[in-house]
Amino acid sequence: MQEFDVVARIQELCQARSWTYYRLAKESGIPYSTLSTMLHKTNVPSVPSLMKICNGFGITLAQFFSDQDEAAKLTTDQKQCLVIWDRLDSTSKELALVYMQGLADRQEYKPSKK
Structure with missing residues (x-):
């Protein structure tokens, strides 16, 4: 070992x-x-x-x-996000997560057109 x-x-x-x-x-x-x-x-x-x-x-x-090199399995965009993420302090990370969740929720909500 x-x-x-x-x-x-x-x-x-x-x-x-x-x-x-x-x-x-x-x-x-x-x-x-x-x-x-x-x-x-x-x-x-x-x-x-x-x-x-x-x-x-x-x-x-x-x-x-x-x-294992988990980063090798990531796309270029995912790697870029992680590089930026690692530069953030804990407060900024919290804000980024809330913002990303808002974007995901907005994308999932698609009002029906009449």
Whole structure:
């Protein structure tokens, strides 16, 4: 069985999102000093810390440990949406979801023409 490098995965996810470690700390609710120690001293984070990190990234633990490249299955438009999504803060993400739901509801509602 191949050993999973948790610290490298965190670094990979930050790089993919163009996030600084400060941004990850803020999104995760983990003190920057704690996160920095984990990443630079290569201390493996505890499960509760890793769950906070995953929540900050907006992914599940299963997605964190997945060895499959899920992005390879996405269309160009879907990838673009995710790139933009990753740049948003939590409030903007909430607003984006509400807006998208409104668009979907509007599309589903088609009044009958007389």
